[in-house]
Amino acid sequence: MTRLPRSSALRIDTDRRLRFSWCGSARAGYEGDTVASALWSSGVRTFGRSFEYHRPRGLYDLEGEGASQLVSIDGVPNQSAGTTLLREGMAVAAQNVRGDPRSDAFGFLDRLDRWMPAGFYYRVFHRPHAAAHFVHNRMRAMAGLGILDVSTSGDPGRREEIFLNADVAVIGGGAAGMRAALAAAGAGTRVCLFERRPWLGGHLDWRLGLEGADGPDSPRARGRALAEHVGSDARIRVFTSAPVTGIWGENLVTGFQRVGAADPFVERHWECRARTIVVATGALERPLVFNHNDRPGVMQADTAWRLARTYGVSPGAVVVFSAGDDLALEAALDLLSLGVDVPAIADSRPEGQDPELVSRIAESGAELLTGWAASQVVGRRVVRGVQLAEIGGSTRREFPCDVVVANAGRQPDIGALSCAGARFRHSTHTGSFELASLPSDVFAAGRVLGLTDSVEIEATGTLAGLEAASACGASVSGTLAAARAEVAEGAGAPPGTGIVRGPDIGEGRKAFLDYDEDGTWKNAVQCAALGFDVPELAKRFGNFGLGPGQYRVPGQNVAMAMAEIEGRPASDVASTTVRPPIIPPSLATLAGPNHDVHKRTPLHEDQAARGGVFRRAGAWKRARYFSADYTCREEIRNVRENVGLLDSSPLGKFRIWGPHALHALQRVYISDMRKATRGRCKYSAMCNDTGNVVDDGVVIPVGEDDYYFTTSSNRAGSTVEWFRYHTRYDGWDYNLLNLTDALASINLAGPEARAVLERVTDADLSNDAFPYLGYRVIPVGDGVEARCMRLGFVGELSYELHVGASYAQYAWDLLWDAGAELGIRPFGLEAQYCMRAEKGHVIIGAESEQRVTLLDIGMGWLWDRSDTASKKVGAPALRACEEQDGRLELVGLRIDDAGHRPEDGAIVVDGDRIAGYVCTTRVSGALGYQYGLALVEEGFAVEGTTLSIYEHLRSDDVRTSATVVPPHFYDPKGERLRV
Amino acid sequence: MTFRLTCPVCGPRDVYEFRYGGPERGPRPDQEDLDPEAHFRWAQFRMTRPEAQEEWWYHAGGCGVWFSTVRNPATNREETS
Incomplete structure (x- = not known):
């Protein structure tokens, strides 16, 4: 934990100590430390074991340039120790280790390299074929980096x-x-x-x-x-x-x-x-390839320098340099100024050093050996010394040290x-x-x-x-x-040596070109001998630069090494191509945002307080249930007998106005929209060019060339695009405004709905003054303007009030108070779905999908077939499929079996042939039986036909029988709507 | 697929902001005396060759305008006609 004297470049806060653990033992660092600097300062030298040979590896770089410094943090493997900031309580562990990283049980693999030549995965243990699988699995279990423990790495964070x-x-x-x-x-x-x-x-x-x-x-x-x-x-x-x-x-x-x-x-x-x-x-930094250049304690010049200056950690007691550029010489001088012992600095460049640096090194007492480079690390587990050698000469000198700073220059x-x-x-x-x-x-x-x-x-x-x-x-x-x-x-780039390896690379010792996958100089020679002599081939066959560090450590050295091995000038070879990710992000990030972005209605909190259970519905979170009973029996009963309140704010709400507004409506709606009259809701649907229903809603003329219309909730976001797309050639003059989020919508439904609404408005709500399908703008409470529609989606007397979103809570509260004595209760989306199904009203997306036309679902009466001048979207397709054989037809189902209810989407079968499918099934309290809607072939659409419904549930074949009935179960004449 | 498109209102923007509306295929055919086959071809067939073509784009993540532009699917670049 002792740190070097404070200096202005320090990026740690020594007043804020952070505790963490390393392979189970307690350690400490400071705020601002990376995991690597904290480990190094607490005396850790061996960070993990290498991919293949299980050699001890330490802190080579601080930039995440290779696999050597990858550790597991809080159970998440392959985290870069050099770039991950230390946090309080981190559990850091070494990777690819059996036991202690300093004495790994698989360390013996280092001596088996004779049987692991370049590309050995492709070449050995393939015969007999049956054994290959076994052997390769064994090898894979011993090789590798971190291990993902799916049981502990659950939450990837936001x-x-x-x-x-x-x-x-x-x-x-x-x-x-x-x-x-x-x-x-x-x-x-x-x-x-x-x-x-x-x-x-x-x-x-x-x-x-x-x-x-x-x-x-x-x-x-x-x-x-x-x-x-x-x-x-x-x-x-x-x-x-x-x-x-x-x-x-x-x-x-x-x-x-x-x-x-x-x-x-x-x-x-x-x-x-x-x-x-x-x-x-x-x-x-371009690494220098020399014998045992992967020992913990061999590091980049910048690593030693930044440990000292950025983190205040002494890289070692005695540091020997084998440098290839002036920045490394400057680093050596800086370490000397901090009191670190630097006895010798080898520089692979015979000349060309900055003279000022040379003279300062001479003053410092460190020995500068130009034209020298490191040839071998001494020490089996960590660095105990280094042998420096004269390049092209025979002189060798050994220096005891605990850190070797080595590079061959910069790339x-x-x-x-x-x-x-x-x-x-x-x-x-x-x-x-x-x-x-x-x-x-x-x-x-x-x-x-x-x-x-x-x-x-x-x-x-x-x-x-x-x-x-x-x-x-x-x-x-x-x-x-x-x-x-x-x-x-400018003078341009200064000269460099282009040296890749130190002197004395020979048989029997390992000199690494790539630490990540244990790619040695010998492997490069083997690649060349087998014909994989071009850098791009050697890269793949010998695994140079395919590890987490990618091109960084092996980088240009691979190309230059292959040239040297082949005896060609380096200018003859191309460097390997770098591909993304240059630095890998975590997979969880690539998987995308994992937080739920959704819209909330202005009545969200109120409904939550009333026990609403929310579910995602398109872009919105909506109250789906108001009790733990997901069949909504009570919610439905209360609407049928008293009165209920539904927040239907996500409903699409639009205004279209301008001289050509009616033209646009005529184009996209399938009905004759000229027949829409003031004060009355005209129900219609939109089709696409295939005649499929894409939307339904009501249109109300509210002024001269001025219309208010609604769309289904899921369609609100694409309505403007749809209108504009289908009128893009016409040059029509109209304005279209999406009011969906600006207006809230409250649905008041049930026999007592009128009684409740009468208490909050002065408007005349009598059946004559405000009949079924009427539209009035009425004042509620203290004169808040509400667009009020008398609709019957759920099959009861019902008023839908659209008020400004900021008045939503006010209007909602008014209705609650007014309905308190009349048994008013909230109901959710599921209750609404059940009640509309009892009425046989379709929902786009439930009873319709991309193969289902307007005619199939029995809504052909909406289509104004006489109008060809408007060029209605979908009309030609409807005309074409009118007489088409083999189309499905919407029917009601009465499910004969009281026990099992088929799921939405179950198929209707005729023997072993599919003859249709179930759109919706529900159990109805009002009807006393299970019912549903289905799309079936013409021959099965006759009333009274018995259908066989097939499901494959939990590996069982389940067949349910149902009888075809008209698709209006509840109040078929619609009398309850018109009271 | 990454490239930019030039919105006539907002200028050059990332393609992620736009929704594709298919290649230019002429205005909606008249529905008087309509040949169903011809209408089917107009409505359903999309031809994209690796050469400059006029196509429709909607600036969904921006101003909400439909516009047509000449783009070469082989290069993903717009070409001024």
Whole structure:
């Protein structure tokens, strides 16, 4: 737990201690720590065991670049220790381990590599065939990473997705990315900036300058200043902790975001549609391949540096460097300034180091060995020392140490660029693959171009930002020329060695190209020998870069290694293609938002207080029942005998007006809408071009060329689209307004409905003044205007009141008080469904589906067949199927068996042939028997026919018999509606 | 399927905001003396070739306008006619 002296770059809060466990033992870290930094500071060196050989693995990187640092957290496997922030009470465990990670029971597998050559899954243990399955299963049980325990990983937490639009998407929030964002925003474009770390600044964040003092000219101060500018620019939206997963067609950038405890969502998927993209993803460390380079204690330069500066954790007592670039030398100097013992620094470059760094290292007393590289790690379980070797020479020196910092130089982080369609070629100058071509609307800046000079990095950022803005049409002519000139003056990318491996790679020792799937140099040689000599082939056969870290660790090394093994220049080979996800999000996030987004009516809380049981119905949550009796016997009885109140607010409510409003109604409704008269509800239906019923409702003329109409609840969202679509050629002048959410709807039904309503309004409700199917605008209570329709959907005297949503509770309360003595009770959607079925009223979607026409469900009387001038939607199809054989017909069912009630959707059979299906069945208190509606073939639609209904329930064949009756069970003459 | 479309009201927007209304097939045929076969072809047949075609889109997640645009399904790009 001891941390290095406080420095300004620290990202932990040492006042806030967090407790967690590691493989069952208690540990502690600080707020701001990642799991990796907390583990390392508490002395953990072995984080887990490798995929195939079960070799001990430790903290190689802090960026989630490979499988070595994957751990299981609270039962969820394969979490990146390097990028997951520590939380109080976390249970962290090692993966692919039997027993303690330091002495894993399967560790012996490391000695069996002779039987596990490259591609051995494809090559060995295949004969005899019967045994192959057994052996492969055994191998799979021993190999692998984390194990998903489905019994404990139940709740994945809340997930969210957001969709963004931007002119310029900037990927990477380092110096170049920030300059690009500022330049593009300055040119007037809207920018989204995505940074995978929790803060902006890139590597500037932990670089305090060669004095280690964080002065005003330090890189860190520069990073902070840029971040402040970016943060205060209203045109730039900044997303931190937001790694990019891929770039897709037409500049769609996708990624995820995991902010931490302050966010209500565990993880968020985001998609940003951008007109142009700036990629400033920086550089990755290119690993040095040498013997036992996977021992816990071998790490990247940035890992050691960030452990010290960002988290205040000393990487080790004695740290030996084998570096390939100036940043690593700077890291070594910084560790020395913090009091870490760095006895030796090998640099694989024979020359070309920054002279200032060289002279400072000389002053520090550390030994700088140029043209040297690490050849072998000493120590079986963790690093105990390292052997450094002169490249091309025979001199070897061994240094005792507990940490080896090793890299072969830096390589551009080409992930995002590769996904965007950029091409790369090998450069003998930089020793790595560099950008060869870019798609026209993608720009690159900074270290991804191989640059190391901070002035040049920022200049390319500005240029890329201006180019991106210019491609969006912004006027940047003056500044663009100046930015181009500044970049042209730069020295460009500095030279690098292109070395992949240290000296002394030989038989019998393992030197890893890819840690994730234990891909060694020897495996690469075996791949080449078997003919898989091209990088893309070796990648697949030898599993280089197919693990969780993807291209990062093996990356360009695989291509360069294959070239070296084949004795060809690296410029002859192509680097492997990077595919999404560049950084994998969790599967739960990809599965989509798991919270329930729904609409609530203005009467939701009131109904909940009255015991409403809510169910999802389309976009809405609606009260389906008001008791635990899901047959709703009491609710129905009360409506039939007294009076009930239903919240029907989700009903679609629309106003259409304008000179051509009637034209539009005539087009989409199947009836003659000219016959609609003021003060009266005209019931009709809409069909589609196949003659299927898609909607039904009432239309009421309320003024000159002005109509009010209702649609079914599920149809409300697409009604405007439907009207506009079917009138799109006509150039008609009408306005259409969706009032569904603006108006609440309350249905008052039952013999006492009039008595209740009379108590809240002065309007004349007598049967003469306000007859069945009438429409009146009446005042209720203190004069609240209610559109009142006298309808009979449930088969009783009934009034439907539409009031402004904000008056809904007022009107509802009035009716409650008025009905208290008359036995008023709420009823839910299920009771409504039962009662309408007793009346034989169809529900779109229950008695109709995409094969069922208006004629099939017995509603052909709605169709105005004389009207061809309106070009009614669906009329030609109805005409065509009128005389068609083999159509189904809607009938009523009286179910003979009192015990079993067939489910909705059960099939009607004739022997072993299907002859129709059941649409709805319910048990009726009013009728005293089970009844239903079904669609059956013509021959079975005759009254009195006995139908056989077949179901396959819990592996039993169940047959129920039913008798065909007219589809009006309750009050067939409709007398109760008209009282 | 990811691309952008240009709404005549709102400008270039993500395709997720739009709903497809099929390729252009001319106005609704007259229903006087209608040949059922011809109407069936008009109503039900959709032809999409990998070449520029005029098609209808509805800006469902935006202004709610139906518009037609010329798009090439092979490239998913709009082409100005």
